[in-house]
Amino acid sequence: MPDQSFLARVRRKLPELHPAERRLGELVCDFPGELASYSASELAALAGVSNATVTRFVRRLGYKSYEDARRDARDEASSGSRLYLQHAGQADMADPESYLDSDIRNLRDTIGDVSRDDIDRLAEALLAARKVWCVGYRASNSLATYLQWQLLQAIDDAVPVPGGGQTMGEHVARMTERDVVVLFGLRRRIAGFDELLAAIAATGAEIALITDEGVAANRGAGWHFRCATRSSGPLFSHVSVMALINLITNRTIELAADSGRQRLQSIENYNDLLREL
Known part of the structure; x- marks a missing residue:
């Protein structure tokens, strides 16, 4: 999958993932900026999964390490995707x-x-x-x-x-x-x-x-x-x-x-x- 974007990899693999990995994948799909910004331990805590689950997750996506996956996510964030501006638990944005x-x-x-x-x-x-x-x-x-x-x-x-x-x-x-x-x-x-x-x-x-x-x-x-x-x-x-x-x-x-x-x-x-x- 070398030519696929980070999010494309996640969306393609999502139906095949085990429950804990799928929960992590769904979080990343909704808030990809989390992986671009957080360490593996921080992301695991946010998704309510183990560090081992994060490791298995990125390997299923075709990455050798979490840092490789995060590098791809950061590259996509720099391209300007609005998805990367959203973060889980973000404060109310309705305040004028x-x-x-x-x-x-x-x-x-x-x-x-x-x-x-x-x-x-x-x-x-x-x-x-x-x-x-x-x-x-x-x-x-x-x-x-x-x-x-x-x-x-x-x-x-x-x-x-x-x-x-x-x-x-x-x-x-x-x-x-x-x-x-x-x-x-x-x-x-x-x-x-x-x-x-x-x-x-x-x-x-x-x-x-x-x-x-x-x-x-x-x-x-x-x-x-x-x-x-x-x-x-x-x-x-x-x-x-x-x-x-x-x-x-x-x-x-x-x-x-x-x-x-x-x-x-x-x-x-x-x-x-x-x-x-």
Whole structure:
């Protein structure tokens, strides 16, 4: 089973396990973060089984040792699976104050690291670009679309990709050194994300990379904004990403000066004419 993920191994073996091992397997399926975080003795105590049961369990999964299994679990946790954010016996997550506290911390950690110079350089590049590509998959797709929608207040040609049924190859083939690509790489990233980034870089387009805090600083991108996404619940928080988009788009409109104001006025005139607002 060398090509199977840790959780896939557990789910496949679960029906074959003895009762104590199955109880342990069910706990791991519900809360895989426990194995990624705890020692074998701690996990045994949490599941109410013996240390020997833990040892038999990981061997049935095809691992030589508990540490080998935990290494695989940690690798999956770093990939961004929301399952790894849940823990058995976790405190009540319904308290709005806990979400408020984590989101405020995310905002401070993210926006506090953003320099005025970086935002100004990006805004100027966006305004000067032949075309602005807003790229995102999964959760990042809606954020890329939101960025494009806001940029339309100041920029003629901004597009969100990929759309339904499209491949990125169709778009990368049309990118040039006169373009700016805002690439969202928030957890969970697609398997080919690094290849996509390299392909875009090869076109000569300027790249603004927006990722979660778990991605190492990318010196090859023109800009790399790392957003804190911690949450009190099982889902990642994108509050800081929205704040960053707000900062980028507002500054772009400001630097557009007269042309930006004229464009906004034209948009409002057509909104009135078409009775869309």
